[in-house]
Amino acid sequence: MRLVIVGASGSVPGPASASSCYLVEAEDEHGRTWHVVLDLGSGAAGSLQRYLDPRELDAIAISHAHADHCADLAVMDVYLRYSDPDGPAVVPVHGPFGLAGRIAELRGVDEHSDVLPTIAWQPGVPVRIGPMTLTCAAVEHPIPAYAIRVEGPSERGGDAVLTYSGDTDACEGLEAMAEGADLLLCEASFLERDDQPRGMHLTGARAGQIAQRSxxxxxxxTHIPPWIEPYEAVAEAAGEYSGPLGAAHAGMRVYL
Ligand SMILES: [Zn+2]
Ligand SMILES: [Zn+2]
Structure with a gap:
């Protein structure tokens, strides 16, 4: 299983990266490669085309309906509908309840998209996408939001687990999803030194605490906004987590 950081910028796109978008790929036993993106934030549909034709996606998984995680579903609708004269492609979208209406709102229409059919997350109910299994848990954010755990074949044999936090403050749901994961791709939108509200985002330190406990x-x-230096978030996390850590940037590949 491989992770490609398509967009890592937090809350808004930045000069070097689109908003949240993470491509996860894995081969099944027949050698076919399956492709899933976790989130499709503002600017991400363009960056994604560096790595594959978006029509090749097997599924899209959306953590929550904030624009920096789902805005480019409107762009994807257009791409899937018009990019091939032979006809539209259809890519299923797993996401929070009500996402079909959100996509219509982003497109500026009333009807639900027929090229992006939606399936509502059910926490604890696994979703199979080829050789990958996705499970989710509700997390703490101002709107319904989910952390996503992806289990699939490891590049080194056996299975690997990738957990993506989505947007959240510290909570049980995230810890349950992160337990024993090979990689925790975790948001760190805030810094401890700033006086920020709770119930919304993690700091680098709180991300480090969860990684350590899990x-x-x-x-x-990831999800570090353009107005924060990534090294500051990493330094906070390093004070809490004793394992290997770093900050995601667009174009980075991680082999699991
Ligand atoms: Zn966000
Ligand atoms: Zn959010």
């Missing part, structure tokens, strides 16, 4: 193999901080 016993993850690696911690990759």
């Amino acid at each position: 016993g993850v193999g690696r911690l990759l901080l």
Whole structure:
């Protein structure tokens, strides 16, 4: 299983990266490669085309309906509908309840998209996408939001686990999803030194605490907004987590 950081910028796109978008790929026993993206934030549909034709996606998984995680579903609708004269392609979208209406709102129409059919997350109910299994848990954010755990074949044999936090403050749901993961891709939108509200985002330090308690193999901080230096978030996390860690950037590949 491989993770490609398509967009890592937090809350808004930045000069070097689109908003949240993470491509996860894995081969099944027949050698066919399956492709899933976790979130499709503002600017991400363009960056994604560096790595594959978006028509090749097997599924899209959306953590929550904030624009920096789902805005480019409107762009994807257009791409899937018009990019091939032979006809539209259809890509299923797993996401929070009500996402079909949100996509219509982003498109500026009333009807639900027929090229992006939606399936509502059910926490604890696994979703199979080829050789990958996705499970989700509700997390703490101002709107319904989910952390996503992806289990699939490891590049080194056996299975690997990738957990993506979505947007959340520290909570049980995230810890349950992160437990024993090989990689925790975790948001760190805030810094401890700033006086920020609770119930919305993690700081680098709180991301590090969760990684430590959950016993993850690696911690990759993401969703750092353009107005924060990534090294500051990493330094906070390093004070709490004793394993390998770093900050995600667009174009980074991680082999699991
Ligand atoms: Zn966000
Ligand atoms: Zn959010």
